[in-house]
Amino acid sequence: MTKALFTLDAVLEATGGRAQDVEASEINSISIDSRELGPDALFVAIKGDRFDGHDFVDTALANGAVAALVSEGNGKGKGRIVVQDALGGLRDLARAARQRNRGFIVGVTGSVGKTTTKEALRTIFEAAGQTHASIKSFNNHWGVPLTLARLPESAQFGVFEMGMNAPDEIRPLSQMVRPHVAVITAVAPVHLEGLGSTEAIARAKAEIFDGLEPGGTAVLNADHQHLTQLMDAAKAAGVANIVTYGFSRGVDWQILDAQSAGEQSFATIQHAGERFAMTFAIPGRHMLSNATAALAVAHLAGVSPEEGLRALAGLRAQAGRGQRRPLGPAEKPLVLINESYNANPVAVSAALSVFADVDAPGGRKVLVLGDMLELGDQAEALHAGLNEAVRASGATRVHLVGPHMAALAAALPAALVASHFRTAEEAEDVIIADLAYGDAVMIKGSNGVGLSRIVNALVARFEHS
Numbered sequence: 001m002t003k004a005l006f007t008l009d010a011v012l013e014a015t016g017g018r019a020q021d022v023e024a025s026e027i028n029s030i031s032i033d034s035r036e037l038g039p040d041a042l043f044v045a046i047k048g049d050r051f052d053g054h055d056f057v058d059t060a061l062a063n064g065a066v067a068a069l070v071s072e073g074n075g076k077g078k079g080r081i082v083v084q085d086a087l088g089g090l091r092d093l094a095r096a097a098r099q100r101n102r103g104f105i106v107g108v109t110g111s112v113g114k115t116t117t118k119e120a121l122r123t124i125f126e127a128a129g130q131t132h133a134s135i136k137s138f139n140n141h142w143g144v145p146l147t148l149a150r151l152p153e154s155a156q157f158g159v160f161e162m163g164m165n166a167p168d169e170i171r172p173l174s175q176m177v178r179p180h181v182a183v184i185t186a187v188a189p190v191h192l193e194g195l196g197s198t199e200a201i202a203r204a205k206a207e208i209f210d211g212l213e214p215g216g217t218a219v220l221n222a223d224h225q226h227l228t229q230l231m232d233a234a235k236a237a238g239v240a241n242i243v244t245y246g247f248s249r250g251v252d253w254q255i256l257d258a259q260s261a262g263e264q265s266f267a268t269i270q271h272a273g274e275r276f277a278m279t280f281a282i283p284g285r286h287m288l289s290n291a292t293a294a295l296a297v298a299h300l301a302g303v304s305p306e307e308g309l310r311a312l313a314g315l316r317a318q319a320g321r322g323q324r325r326p327l328g329p330a331e332k333p334l335v336l337i338n339e340s341y342n343a344n345p346v347a348v349s350a351a352l353s354v355f356a357d358v359d360a361p362g363g364r365k366v367l368v369l370g371d372m373l374e375l376g377d378q379a380e381a382l383h384a385g386l387n388e389a390v391r392a393s394g395a396t397r398v399h400l401v402g403p404h405m406a407a408l409a410a411a412l413p414a415a416l417v418a419s420h421f422r423t424a425e426e427a428e429d430v431i432i433a434d435l436a437y438g439d440a441v442m443i444k445g446s447n448g449v450g451l452s453r454i455v456n457a458l459v460a461r462f463e464h465s
C-alpha cells in the first residue's frame, strides 16, 4: 500500500487545527471544488471572488470528502477541521508537504510560456521518475499552495507554475515552494495594468529568486531587454548559479537553425560545445524556446539532453494554445488553430508568425483576433501595433472582437477587416457564416474575451460535413 498523502494527525499538526467528528485517519487527496473530489478527500473551503467554499462544505462531505478544512466561525457540524483561516491552513499543509519531500523542485514563472514549459518539464521528468506538477495554470495564491499540498512525499520531481498580476505576489509563492531551480521564461508587456512597465514586470518576476534553495540555480531566457536586470537581481538575492538559454549568442543553451514545418518545429541546440537535434511537435520559435528551458532545467536535475529530447518529442500543444484540428472532409478540411486561451502582444506576434507558415487547403487564411486584456493605458498602442504582424501573417480576412480592437481595425487596410464586434457573442454567427471548408482559421484572444465559444460553435458546425 502506498503511504497516505497526509494522516489526520499530520494535518492537525501542520495546521494547528481542531478536528470535529472526523472519522477518517488518512487524507489521500485535497480539493477546493466540491464537484471534483479524489479518494479520501480533504475539502478546503476557500473564499474566492465569486464563491465562498464554506457554502459547499456540506455538499463536499455528502459527495464523499472525508473532512473539510474550514475557517473559524464555520465550525458547526461533523467532519470539520477548524483553523483560523482555511487558506492559511492550506499553506501550512503545502509547507509541510514541501518540508518532507526530498525530490528536485522547479518553480516556473514568466510573462508567457509558463504552462508550456511546465508541461515540457513534466513530460521529461515523467520519463525519469515520479513526477508531480501543477494542473492547468494553477499558479496563484491558492493554486500554488493547493498544488504543493498535493506533492507526494515520494515524488522525485516537482514542477510548480507561479504567476502574478502585481508586485509581491511571486515572492511568497516561491518562499513556499522553495525551488532548486527558478525559471523565468519571458519578460514581456503582460499584466501591464498592475505593473506599469516591463522593468517593473522583470522586478516582480525576479522575486522568485527570494525563495530559491541555497545553492540553487536561476534559468533565464536571454531574448529580452531585461536580462541584465534579472541577472543583477539574482546575484543580489545570493543565487549561486545562473544558466541562460535562447536564440541570443553566447547563452548556455543556444537555439540554432530554428525551423517549423507543418505542425513540427526543428532546431539544433548547442550546449557546452555539443550539438543536439531537437524535434518538437508544437510549431513556433517561442515553443522551441520553452522546450529549451525545460531541457536546461532537466539537465540540472541529472537528465541528459538525449533523454530530455526523446521525451520532449512526445509533447503536443496544450488546449487553447495552438492546438490544430482539421474539421470535416479529409481532402478539404477547415483547419482550426485554437489559440483562444491567451493573448498579449508577444503571444499574438508569436502565433501570427506561426500562422504565416500555415497553408490553407482552399487558400483563404482567416484570423479571429480578440482583445488583449490588462494592458492598462498602453492598450490602444499595443493593439494598433499588431498591424504589421497581421499583414505579414498572410491572413486574407480578419475578424476582430472586443473594444480595444478598434485600434487595430483603424490601423489595418479596410479591405482586410471582415468584421469588428464588441463581444464574442455578437461576433459568433457572422464569423461562422463567413467560414468554409478549405479555410485555415486561427482564433486568438485573451481568455476573458470568450473566443472559446466561437471555437466550440465552429467545431459543432464544421466537424461533420
Ligand SMILES: Nc1ncnc2c1ncn2[C@@H]1O[C@H](COP(=O)(O)OP(=O)(O)OP(=O)(O)O)[C@@H](O)[C@H]1O
Binding pocket: 110, 111, 112, 113, 114, 115, 116, 117, 137, 139, 163, 185, 186, 286, 287, 289, 290, 320, 321, 322, 339, 342, 343, 346, 347, 348, 350, 351
Ligand atoms: N516563449 C514564449 N514567447 C512568446 N509567446 C509565448 C511563449 N510561450 C507561449 N507563448 C504564447 O502564450 C500563450 C500561452 O502560453 P502558456 O500557457 O504556456 O503561458 P502561461 O505563461 O502559462 O500563461 P498564463 O499566464 O495564462 O498561465 C501561448 O498560446 C502562446 O501564444
Ligand SMILES: [Mg+2]
Binding pocket: 114, 115, 116, 136, 137, 139, 161
Ligand atoms: Mg499558465
